[in-house]
Amino acid sequence: MSIELIKSCLNHIENLPKLADPLESSKRLASYTAVDTHFLPLLSKQRDLVVGVGSGTTVVYVAERLGEIKAKINRSLSQYEIICIPTGFQSKQLILDNNLRLGNIEEYPKIDIVFDGADESDPKLNLIKGGGACLFQEKLISRSASVFIVVADYRKQVENIGSKWSVPIEVVPSSYVYVTNQLKIKFGHILQKCSVRQGGKAKAGPVVTDNGNFIIDVNFGKITKPTELHEELIKIVGIVETGIFPNVNCEAAYFGHSDGTVVSIKIEPTAVFSQ
Ligand SMILES: O=C(CO)[C@H](O)[C@H](O)COP(=O)(O)O
Numbered sequence: 001m002s003i004e005l006i007k008s009c010l011n012h013i014e015n016l017p018k019l020a021d022p023l024e025s026s027k028r029l030a031s032y033t034a035v036d037t038h039f040l041p042l043l044s045k046q047r048d049l050v051v052g053v054g055s056g057t058t059v060v061y062v063a064e065r066l067g068e069i070k071a072k073i074n075r076s077l078s079q080y081e082i083i084c085i086p087t088g089f090q091s092k093q094l095i096l097d098n099n100l101r102l103g104n105i106e107e108y109p110k111i112d113i114v115f116d117g118a119d120e121s122d123p124k125l126n127l128i129k130g131g132g133a134c135l136f137q138e139k140l141i142s143r144s145a146s147v148f149i150v151v152a153d154y155r156k157q158v159e160n161i162g163s164k165w166s167v168p169i170e171v172v173p174s175s176y177v178y179v180t181n182q183l184k185i186k187f188g189h190i191l192q193k194c195s196v197r198q199g200g201k202a203k204a205g206p207v208v209t210d211n212g213n214f215i216i217d218v219n220f221g222k223i224t225k226p227t228e229l230h231e232e233l234i235k236i237v238g239i240v241e242t243g244i245f246p247n248v249n250c251e252a253a254y255f256g257h258s259d260g261t262v263v264s265i266k267i268e269p270t271a272v273f274s275q
Helices: 003-009 022-038 040-045 059-075 089-097 135-143 173-187 226-234
Strands: 049-053 082-086 111-116 145-153 167-171 193-196 214-219 239-242 250-256 262-266
Touching (some): 003 040, 003 059, 022 040, 022 059, 022 262, 040 049, 049 059, 049 089, 059 082, 059 089, 059 111, 059 145, 111 135, 135 145, 135 167, 135 239, 173 214, 226 239
Parallel strands (some): 049 082, 111 145, 145 250
Antiparallel strands (some): 167 214, 167 239, 193 214, 250 262
16 A cells, blocks of 8 residues: 555544644644645555654544544555654553554564653753653653654744753752752852642642652753753763753654644754664
8 A cells, every 4th residue: 555545544634623722733733734744654554663652641542543544544454553652651542542552662662653742842842851751761662763753733943942941850860958958059159940730720739750760840041051061960860861852863843733734844963873
């Protein structure tokens, strides 16, 4: 079955019924466009494909489109599998809900392509991620992928990351006081916020990640040197991972707008991974 034929069987992006919330429509538009542009051509490889599925509200539509594609391929009796690797509990559910095959990173350490959301992206596709507290697995999956594609709505495109969002930092629970103190000592002159994320109405006490850790949300203001800041932070004992994703293999980002357009940024990755 040719890719053009598969594409012609899919719901046409231009004709999708509008969702009640224009923001949701913009997320769906970005996701469908990204999947059609970057995933469909991989089908010509005629082998099993391993796809990372990120976390958040935008990737819901990535999983939906992948599920639709899988359903069409199944009808043509393809012998090849699409194995989806989740970045957390929510994305595991998305994979299952869309009748996609669930895999894990231990069994499939080489991922062909990952689609994930972002809290903020600068023009070089340096990102802040972790709004959903899944940053550790998101970084692991994105670093294990040959190609990393971001899907987001228009609010996420900024000139400098850190403009609006704090950086989520995952810490071992017993270290949160130490880490907080170290952050104040090292970055006190620029810190605008530094607090352990709370569960709010849904949970008394801190948010606990899929790895059993806490998240400290730290606002450093505008981040102009993401790699340097990440490297400084990761040296602090207790910090497991930071939500700063300096671009190494992010090839493209798709930002959906509520007027039905998608802005894409495509760049050459700064590093090539040998897997
Ligand atoms: O990093 C994430 C979760 O840890 C998400 O990808 C990020 O928060 C974006 O989410 P959304 O698509 O809901 O805007």
